[in-house]
Amino acid sequence: MSGASAKLSDASRSAAAPSEPDTSALFGYVVALADDALISAQRMGEWIAASPQLEEDVAMGNIALDQLGQARALLTYAGEVEGAGRDEDALAYFRDERDFRNVHLVERDQRSDFGVSMARLLFLSVYQHELYSRLQHSTDETLAAVAAKAVKEVDYHRDHAMMWVLRLGDGTQESHRRMQSGLEAEWPFTEELFDDTHVDAVLVEAGVAVDPGALRDPWHKRVAEVLAQATLALPEVPPAVTGGRRGIHSEQMGYLLAEMQHLARSHPGATW
Amino acid sequence: MDEQDEQRELARFQSIIDDDGRIEPRDVMPEGYRKTLIRQMAQHAHSEIIGMQPEGNWISRAPSLRRKAILMAKVQDEAGHGLYLYAAAETLGADRGELLDLLHTGRQKYSSIFNYPTLTWADMGAIGWLVDGAAIVNQVPLCRCSYGPYARAMVRVCKEESFHQRQGFEILHTLSHGTEAQHAMAQDAVDRWWWPSLMMFGPRDTGADAAPGGHTEQSMAWGIKRFSNDELRQRFVDMTVPQAEALGLTLPDPDLRWNEQRGSYDFGEIDFAELFEVIKGNGPCNRQRLEHRVRAHQDGAWVREAADAYAAKRAADRTAQGAA
Numbered sequence: 048m049s050g051a052s053a054k055l056s057d058a059s060r061s062a063a064a065p066s067e068p069d070t071s072a073l074f075g076y077v078v079a080l081a082d083d084a085l086i087s088a089q090r091m092g093e094w095i096a097a098s099p100q101l102e103e104d105v106a107m108g109n110i111a112l113d114q115l116g117q118a119r120a121l122l123t124y125a126g127e128v129e130g131a132g133r134d135e136d137a138l139a140y141f142r143d144e145r146d147f148r149n150v151h152l153v154e155r156d157q158r159s160d161f162g163v164s165m166a167r168l169l170f171l172s173v174y175q176h177e178l179y180s181r182l183q184h185s186t187d188e189t190l191a192a193v194a195a196k197a198v199k200e201v202d203y204h205r206d207h208a209m210m211w212v213l214r215l216g217d218g219t220q221e222s223h224r225r226m227q228s229g230l231e232a233e234w235p236f237t238e239e240l241f242d243d244t245h246v247d248a249v250l251v252e253a254g255v256a257v258d259p260g261a262l263r264d265p266w267h268k269r270v271a272e273v274l275a276q277a278t279l280a281l282p283e284v285p286p287a288v289t290g291g292r293r294g295i296h297s298e299q300m301g302y303l304l305a306e307m308q309h310l311a312r313s314h315p316g317a318t319w
Numbered sequence: 320m321d322e323q324d325e326q327r328e329l330a331r332f333q334s335i336i337d338d339d340g341r342i343e344p345r346d347v348m349p350e351g352y353r354k355t356l357i358r359q360m361a362q363h364a365h366s367e368i369i370g371m372q373p374e375g376n377w378i379s380r381a382p383s384l385r386r387k388a389i390l391m392a393k394v395q396d397e398a399g400h401g402l403y404l405y406a407a408a409e410t411l412g413a414d415r416g417e418l419l420d421l422l423h424t425g426r427q428k429y430s431s432i433f434n435y436p437t438l439t440w441a442d443m444g445a446i447g448w449l450v451d452g453a454a455i456v457n458q459v460p461l462c463r464c465s466y467g468p469y470a471r472a473m474v475r476v477c478k479e480e481s482f483h484q485r486q487g488f489e490i491l492h493t494l495s496h497g498t499e500a501q502h503a504m505a506q507d508a509v510d511r512w513w514w515p516s517l518m519m520f521g522p523r524d525t526g527a528d529a530a531p532g533g534h535t536e537q538s539m540a541w542g543i544k545r546f547s548n549d550e551l552r553q554r555f556v557d558m559t560v561p562q563a564e565a566l567g568l569t570l571p572d573p574d575l576r577w578n579e580q581r582g583s584y585d586f587g588e589i590d591f592a593e594l595f596e597v598i599k600g601n602g603p604c605n606r607q608r609l610e611h612r613v614r615a616h617q618d619g620a621w622v623r624e625a626a627d628a629y630a631a632k633r634a635a636d637r638t639a640q641g642a643a
């Protein structure tokens with residue numbers, strides 16, 4: 048290759064790529080990951096001191112703490128990517144509902160039903176395990192590091208959910224019925240996990256982000272295996288129309304945020 | 320075991336106690352010792368798990384993600400303390416399910432402090448600083464309790480309680496040095512939690528106005544209790560007053576002052592009539608706390624039954640495999 052043509056190809060490359068990296072696409076991607084973890088932790092925390100047995104208070108506390116830790120790391124990174132001086136708390140407490148990007152699966156009231164919560168945790172943790180085991184190889188160093196830690200944590204969440212789905216599915220008649228109805232209740236909200244409309248194709252091509260659509264088959268395979276072992280049926284419920292990745296949430300999200308954000312917003316500028 | 324053997328074993332028990340040794344689960348012990356310990360460990364365990372509620376009340380509203388994580392971990396620690404203590408009670412032949420039943424039916428008590436409501440975020444600070452602080456003063460001597468499993472559980476518990484106490488102090492310190500509204504929130508919490516914290520040590524058990532009866536004397540002879548309620552309360556006051564000064568907060572007692580002669584702080588009259596009302600069940604949150612506990616337990620019954628049924632099925636599978 049001659050010197051002149053090398054120069055030409057350099058020039059054409061820099062013309063194709065914007066001189067400033069597109070931070071808003073990366074910000075949006077990271078925030079969606081963070082919000083799934085944060086809102087799930089908020090719901091999971093509701094079980095502490097209310098679960099079926101003490102060991103479960105401890106286990107659900109562990110899961111909620113892991114998710115909260117993931118959310119904090121991701122929100123902190125999102126704030127850095129954005130470069131507008133927002134830290135984890137600014138993003139968690141001072142964003143309005145329409146700016147949250149989590150899926151409906153994690154935000155809805157779980158009606159204090161342990162079967163619903165375990166169905167939800169199974170669906171979420173299998174998805175997050177598929178996701179983080181790929182994202183740990185991201186070309187974005189921060190995302191890779193967060194994912195490498197998170198994949199070990201969600202592996203435990205997945206084990207925990209699988210253990211309960213097995214016990215409840217293959218326990219008593221009542222538990223079988225209730226676990227099955229928990230699965231049916233949560234199933235319509237799983238399709239949204241694979242929605243890729245919010246992930247910029249450029250990020251996937253660059254190896255920064257994982258294409259959510261690519262997770263559908265491995266997710267489905269894994270969930271089907273667990274349910275078969277638990278003598279439970281794969282639900283045949285159509286997906287719900289949702290819009291979490293665009294900031295269109297369920298009615299319950301407003302209450303969740305009202306509770307979570309109220310104190311911080313009552314004292315703007317205060318440190319805690 | 321004939322009567323002579325039993326006499327010899329009980330003499331051995333007494334000599335272990337006299338030598339400040341540890342009684343272990345398989346040792347022969349007087350029935351009263353066993354019963355007293357089961358009851359004390361159970362009520363201690365009940366206090367740990369009921370105590371999860373007032374603080375659990377603020378997990379969803381913690382004002383920063385860092386504080387949310389610390390609070391979640393703390394409430395989770397308390398569940399762990401409950402687990403250690405029920406397990407310690409089980410070494411004496413008690414059963415966790417039965418002990419929970421005694422709690423749920425009101426036949427066993429838990430610490431009355433948890434019958435007060437947590438009304439603001441600053442209560443998370445006041446509970447950590449004062450309530451966990453008082454618990455430490457009560458529990459440190461239990462690390463030398465004559466019953467081995469209880470003593471060892473207390474060593475683990477006390478380590479975590481001192482974290483909780485520091486975290487509570489830090490919450491209040493931040494609030495006290497924050498905005499005017501935050502400072503007021505901190506002072507209000509201390510105003511509400513100070514007296515109930517002093518009541519955590521129980522009724523007066525020394526001096527002319529000591530409450531009659533009580534198990535103090537026998538428990539002391541058995542090496543379960545090491546100090547009187549009043550000694551421990553005084554130790555707590557002496558430890559806490561300088562910390563309140565460091566926080567820049569006022570303890571709500573006009574009679575609180577240093578007594579040069581005694582080398583301790585004098586403090587005002589405790590309203591034990593209130594304590595007895597709360598113990599009787601008439602505190603602000605007694606019904607709420609117990610109802611919540613019973614509801615969680617009942618709502619979870621199908622889950623525990625399923626776990627038992629599943630375990631039985633798997634055990635049957637193994638037996639069938641072994642036979643084949």
Ligand SMILES: [Fe+2]
Pocket residue numbers: 367396397400476480
């Ligand atoms: Fe504790």
Ligand SMILES: [Fe+2]
Pocket residue numbers: 397451479480483
């Ligand atoms: Fe504690």
